[in-house]
Amino acid sequence: MRVRLEDVARATGVSPKTVSRVLNEEPSVKESTRKKVLAAMEQMNYRPSPAARGLAGSRSFLIAMLYDNNENPASTYLAEIQDGVLDACDAHRYSMMVSPLRLRGHDPIRRIDALVADHHIDGVIMTPPLTDHAPLLRRLQEHGVPCASISPLQREVAIGVCMDEQQAAKAVVQHLLELGHKRIGHILGIANHGASRWRLQGYKDALAAAGLPFDPALVVQGEFTFGSGVIAARGLFELARRPTAIFAANDDMAAGVMWAANERGLKVPKDLSVCGFDDTPLATQLWPPLTTVRQPSREMGKLATLQLMDKLRGRGPGLLLQVPYSLQIRESTAKP
Amino acid sequence: MRVRLEDVARATGVSPKTVSRVLNEEPSVKESTRKKVLAAMEQMNYRPSPAARGLAGSRSFLIAMLYDNNENPASTYLAEIQDGVLDACDAHRYSMMVSPLRLRGHDPIRRIDALVADHHIDGVIMTPPLTDHAPLLRRLQEHGVPCASISPLQREVAIGVCMDEQQAAKAVVQHLLELGHKRIGHILGIANHGASRWRLQGYKDALAAAGLPFDPALVVQGEFTFGSGVIAARGLFELARRPTAIFAANDDMAAGVMWAANERGLKVPKDLSVCGFDDTPLATQLWPPLTTVRQPSREMGKLATLQLMDKLRGRGPGLLLQVPYSLQIRESTAKP
DNA sequence: GCCAGAAATGACAGCGCTGTCAATTAGCAT
DNA sequence: ATGCTAATTGACAGCGCTGTCATTTCTGGC
DSSP: OOOOHHHHHHHHTSOHHHHHHHHTTOSOSOHHHHHHHHHHHHHHTOOOOHHHHHHHSSOOOEEEEEEESSSOOOHHHHHHHHHHHHHHHHHTTOEEEEEEEOSSSSOHHHHHHHHHHHHOOOEEEEOTTGGGOHHHHHHHHHHTOOEEEESOSOTTTOEEEEEOHHHHHHHHHHHHHHHTOOOEEEEOOOTTOHHHHHHHHHHHHHHHHTTOOOOGGGEEOOOSSHHHHHHHHHHHHHSSSOOSEEEESSHHHHHHHHHHHHHHTOOTTTTOEEEOSBOOHHHHHSSSOOBEEEOOHHHHHHHHHHHHHHHHTTSOOOOEEEEOOEEEOOTTOOOO | OOOOHHHHHHHHTSOHHHHHHHHTTOSOSOHHHHHHHHHHHHHHTOOOOHHHHHHHSSOOOEEEEEEESSSOOOHHHHHHHHHHHHHHHHHTTOEEEEEEEOSSSSOHHHHHHHHHHHHOOOEEEEOTTGGGOHHHHHHHHHHTOOEEEESOSOTTTOEEEEEOHHHHHHHHHHHHHHHTOOOEEEEOOOTTOHHHHHHHHHHHHHHHHTTOOOOGGGEEOOOSSHHHHHHHHHHHHHSSSOOSEEEESSHHHHHHHHHHHHHHTOOTTTTOEEEOSBOOHHHHHSSSOOBEEEOOHHHHHHHHHHHHHHHHTTSOOOOEEEEOOEEEOOTTOOOO
16 A cells, blocks of 8 residues: 555665665665666655654654743744744655753753654754753764754854844944934843844944944843833833933834833834834834844744755755845834 | 663563553553553653654654644744644653645645655644635545644534634623724634634624624624734725724734724724734733733643544543633723 | 453564665776 | 776665564453
8 A cells, every 4th residue: 555665666676775775865876777766756656654764774854943932932933933944844855843942940951862862853953042052052962963053152163044133233223323313222132142142232333333332221131022121111211311212132122112112102203213123023013113124034944954954965064054134124213 | 772662571571562562551451560661661761762663553643733824824823822732742742743734825635645644643733724624624534634623613523622702702892882882893804714703703792782783884804914904994994984993803903903093093092992812912012902802822722632632542532622711801992 | 170251461573664784787907 | 808996786684663363361150
């Protein structure tokens, strides 16, 4: 009933092992036999059994997508990444497992061990902050499991995909400066995330380039959530000299800023300009629509996965690609 | 290096087959041996190989989560469901594959066939509108793959989880009526979704209960997206006798209504009351916060999966559970 | 105390592939 | 042609488990 590798072999007149070689794209197969075998596979609609391949061989054709369940409230971001990863998996007949980790509380290392021991995963895709969790990376390396990262902090060693967030953040703030703002607040993301650092640095860069002093009072801690944006904004509103514009390190917090502005009776953008980062769907759903930086999450998930697969299939070392950003200027920013 | 079933057998002094029986919770094992074996498994940290189990046996311990990629813009909803499904999988040592289908365009049946043929999936979890796609359901049945549904239209045959959406919708509209609204608009969801029907019916029920006539002009088509909510709301605003309240069939569209209200200079809730359905994170991030119906998506994903697993493990027939709704009254609704 | 039948256990093959290593064939210089 | 290395192919075992069916060990009833 099921077409097996052996059936293809018989139909082609070669040994099962040769069919296996074709299936695995091994080099030492004569071009003519390869063609014959591929044709037979196609014609017989042969589909290799992942279970058998996993059991017999060293590869499982399975990758895992890892993310941190505690620190990732922006579910739309993850969902888009996941879509991109699935796209890439489809293209190369890999399967994907989803594995939420909890850096705090549960032991992520045990999860990894289980994933490797049980499923023999071939590789992993990670999102921040896992991308920079040293014990995790070390363990993956010990297991010999290659991984691709999305927006990793360490750009020298990782493969995957990133964006020049610092430059992008600088561009956003420059946009505010060009509008004439002099006092610009910034809401930080979670401390150990690369995104927080780069976006802060871009903010500083823009001020420096404009010859404006950096005022620590204008920079408050957030944690990438809507709620933290609300709280941070309230803090900024209490300042003696209230900022005329706020650059939040992501859209969720920017939404929080706008909410807090409403709460206080401030009009955006008349009384306050707001910008965010990521261009999540939320950005265009807010009133007024949010000026932000577009980050092509889905594409990034796909590209990172493709790099991982290049490596898994021995097609190259795997690179850290850089995707371009684009500034989305909308109605939440205006002259002070 | 790897602890195998055989190792556990040797350590316990029984045959591998008996260990296998314990592993699979088969009935005919003496209690004393079961205990011994379980203790050895625990002590040796034995982890069965899914690949070997899948290859040798008829079960794969894999379930697939199916959703429609075209018609599901509310990614937070899916993400929450997915989290719940993963929770349940964890609890019973199942693995989950994610498989986006495209009802329109790509052929979903081929996807299912591939999933069954390649991975021998034991069961599937589906979200609307897949839950009511007849060809898909038929094919799954032909393959003998049990499935659990989240909010299926056909409540008689399905297993999984649902909510009394009609009653919930009625409650929302009654809330508006109690505030004193007489002209209440409704924005429909995608036509063939159960959610659209039930929510419309609840709307009608509430009007009827209050002795108000049903005015078709106040009901406009939407498609569950933010954008469709904006367009639908613009249409309602053009009416000669503009409604004083709008009940949108989900939060995304309700957000669209509020956006359109802003666009037109209408104040919510002073000039217009708005309510939605689902209580997505968006609901509390809008200004003013949205009155809506809380749907416990994550819990629903988990419960549906648990029902599926009961069936897979022969623990019962699998039920269609009903979860309670709860009305979330916030600031987007007020007296007209 | 013996036997039928049920309960519990075991022996063994084989799921569908790939790793290892041996065997064959092709390619090339002599 | 001949011998040699390199390219290509094949034989065979076995990955870690479960299905089938045979076997052993308990039961209780007489």
